[in-house]
Amino acid sequence: GLSNPFRGLLKLGSLERRGAMGIWKEFFCELSPLELRLLLDHEDRICVESYSLLRCESLALTHSDGRFELVFLGKKLFLRAPSRDEYSDVPGNSLDWAPAHEPELDAIKEAVLYVDIDKTWVPFIFSLSLETLKCFKVRNKDKILSNSYGIETIQDIVPDTSLGGPAFFKVITSKAVLKLQAENAEEAASWRELLREVLMSYLESAEEALTLGGSLDGHSQVVLKNTVKENSFLLQYLVAIPTEKGLDSQSFICAGCSRQIGFSFAKPKLCAFSGLYYCDSCHQDDETVIPSRLIHNWDLTKRGVCRQALKFLTQIRNQPLIDLKLVNESLYEHVEGMGRILRSREQLKLLGDYLILCRSGALKELSKRLDHRHYLLECPHKYSVTDLRQIADGVFETFLQALLQFASHHVYTCDLCTQRGFICQICNSSDIIFPFEFDTTTR
Known part of the structure; x- marks a missing residue:
């Protein structure tokens, strides 16, 4: 039988390419998992240029009309699809989604996600645990930690089809808004659902730690909801004296802004409230009494705390969150x-x-x-x-x-x-007694 010339192709169609003089010329395009080919027309199938997708460094949408650019070893290829919908088919099928590394030991989910960095989609390995969302770069076949987002910093997880389709979504944190692309719509939905579950689990455990076995009044519940989203991880240190775990447990990253600290980087500063290390921007040597040390040791010494802890303590200082009986x-x-x-x-x-x-x-x-x-x-x-x-x-x-x-x-x-007083049931004296008179009455 005749060989099928279209075997292995992901997409066929027309694209315009911008030449050196800025003039757009139409080509017929064939997209396979490993190659992008530009042909003069679809009948003669004469290949003008071909590009190996293995050498593609980045892809970015540059205009809402479907214009996008591909970068191959420093060389930019300016293309224009008939519409933005046509463009959205290109990255989803040509990007590399296979992580070639062992997942982190504490990972619930780990996979490749592409991040929008200055309108360029860059691949990272994202690893989600019960405490953090870590972001790794791959360099020389090694995973290198690029950023780390504590679950407590996550404020919302939302789909965003305006970025290119149902495979796109955003993770909003107190540090940054991450615009992400998953391999497909199902994978994006899986990430969103799992992130929400981990966040809800964290908030529930934080609320339990805050109430300390008791119940909060309505006003305290409002304060709880307002403070937990941003500073929920600090709740656990309100009544428990923190233990210093060392910089290596934080991967030498500031607990506040993910800036690298220690050794040749910024000088680390210890927060006496949480036992975590911060950079000099997040920890400016503000001092206050540490509640946990006051509760357990009646220690009134003022110690240095990070700005985040100082803000948290200011927010909850007047709330009855400490049950001494417990x-x-x-x-x-x-x-x-x-x-x-x-x-x-x-x-x-x-x-x-x-x-x-x-x-x-x-x-x-x-x-x-x-x-x-x-x-x-x-x-x-x-x-x-x-x-x-x-x-x-x-x-x-x-x-x-x-x-x-x-x-x-x-x-x-x-x-x-x-009239709501009592008469002594033993001596039947005519004197009225009350239960709050501890010096003269017993119950």
Whole structure:
């Protein structure tokens, strides 16, 4: 039988090529997995030029009308397809998608993705783990780490057909917007779905770490949602003293901006809050008290933290995210004044029960005096970072005593509240007693 001249071809059609004088000339094009051939016409099939795709260094769309360029060993070939849809068939079928390296040990998924860098699609090996999305270059058959994006920095994953079709999508991080191309639409959908699952898993674990076994009020939930997306990985260090793991565990990359640090690169700076290393742009020697050291060691020493940690601590400093009963209940015994504060907190909670049911409007006045610390009426063990620092400064106890004085005075003088008092069940004295009177009553 006759041989099939079209065997192995991926696409046939017309393309225009721009000559040295800027004049566009039409050619018939044959695209195979390994070669691009330009013919004078489709009937005689006289090949004018052929280009090995193995030597293709880059491909870029240069105009919305279908113009694109191919670079072969430094030589640019300017072509124009009849439409942008026609162009979108070219890169998807001619790019190399086969990774020739062993995947990372912690990789959930690893594959070649092309990245839009200055309108040129450049291949990288992307490796996704539960903690990071790593980006590798291949040089001399070796994988070289080019960039690393912590899962906590990922803000959204969206399809973007405007880049060229359903195989294209974007990963939006706090550092950059990655415009990516997968081998096909199914592979792109797989990447998007897996990235979302890893991100949701990370956010759920971060939320569990933040609540520390307790529940947050509505306002704290709002703060949680606003802070977790950008700084969720810092939540784990709020109540746990960090351990320094060393620069090699970060692949000698700044934990904030992925800049290379250490040795001949930028000088690394240790963040006392997270135990991670940062470059001098992300860590500018700001100092603050470390909450975990305050909780476990009552250590009030100010230490250097990165800008990201300082911002995070500023955002959550007034939120009741620390439950001392769960984290370090022994603090009540070993720190002077903490036992008295717990006692006052328990009294205030009982007094709050009276004012909540009172119709006199006293609760509204108490709310003003609480200064947004309504959690003081709910759980005696929940504290904010600001509360703990004020306890150390001797301010918090005075604040509590003023609240107790106001609330107890109201209960003793209010006709509605006094009717909710009790009579001793043992001596049947006519004196009215209340559960918040710890000095004279027991339950």
